[in-house]
Amino acid sequence: MTEADPYGLVARPTRIRLRKAEKILDVDFDDGSSFSFPAELLRVESPSAEVQGHGPDQKRTVAGRRHVGIMKVEPVGNYAISIMFDDLHDTGIYSWQFLYQLGIDMETRWSAYLAELEAQGLSRDP
Numbered sequence: 001m002t003e004a005d006p007y008g009l010v011a012r013p014t015r016i017r018l019r020k021a022e023k024i025l026d027v028d029f030d031d032g033s034s035f036s037f038p039a040e041l042l043r044v045e046s047p048s049a050e051v052q053g054h055g056p057d058q059k060r061t062v063a064g065r066r067h068v069g070i071m072k073v074e075p076v077g078n079y080a081i082s083i084m085f086d087d088l089h090d091t092g093i094y095s096w097q098f099l100y101q102l103g104i105d106m107e108t109r110w111s112a113y114l115a116e117l118e119a120q121g122l123s124r125d126p
Contacts, residue, residue, distance in 0.1 A: 010095075010096050010097040010100060011029040011030055011031040011033060011096065011100050012029065012030050012096055013027050013028065013029055013030075013096060013099070014028050014029065014030050015027070015028040016028075016073065016081065018070055018072075018073050020069065020070065023038060023039040023040070023067075023068070023069045023070065024036050024037065024038060024039070025037045025039065025042060025070060025073065025083075027099055027103070029096075029100060033100070033103065033104075035099070035100075035102075035103030035106065037099075037102070037103070037106070039068050039069050039070045039085065040065050040066060040067075040068055040124070041102075041106065041109070041110060041113075042070070042083060042085075042094070042102075043062065043065050043068045043085050043087070043089060044061075044062040044065055044113055045102060045109060045113075046062075046083075046089065046091070046092040047092040047093060047094060047095070047098050048089070048091040048092030049091070049092075050089070050091060050092075051092065052092075061113070061116045061117060061120055061122060063117060063120075063122035063123055063124065064122075064123065064124065064125060064126040065087065065124065065126075066124035066125050066126070067126065068085050068086060068087050069085065069086040070083055070084070070085055070086070071084045071085065071086050072084045076093050079095055079096060080093045080094055080095040080096065080098075081093075081094050081099075082094070
């Protein structure tokens with residue numbers, strides 16, 4: 001399974017559903033892939049400059065977001081969504097390509113996040 005075809009087109013969502021109480025964003029793609037993203041993962045992996053920095057070695061480890069929720073999800077054109085979290089973080093555009101790749105790499109990124117928290121002496125708890 002690849003994130004893009006030879007023409008640069010990425011899988012597109014066929015359904016996006018926010019489960020506020022569970023703090024989960026479900027995204028189904030037109031290639032049959034489905035991902036259930038925990039709000040905490042979406043928050044700590046935000047594509048914003050605040051989290052990702054402006055280069056590969058500038059990514060910030062965001063601690064204390066175990067209980068973060070999603071207040072709203074809004075479309076950005078035909079290519080992305082924006083997410084407003086209840087900690088008031090609302091920057092970063094979650095493109096279809098970003099969400100798809102995050103879904104594929106979810107376990108790896110989650111493990112790396114937990115390892116980075118531990119290495120820095122940080123916690124998921126506020």
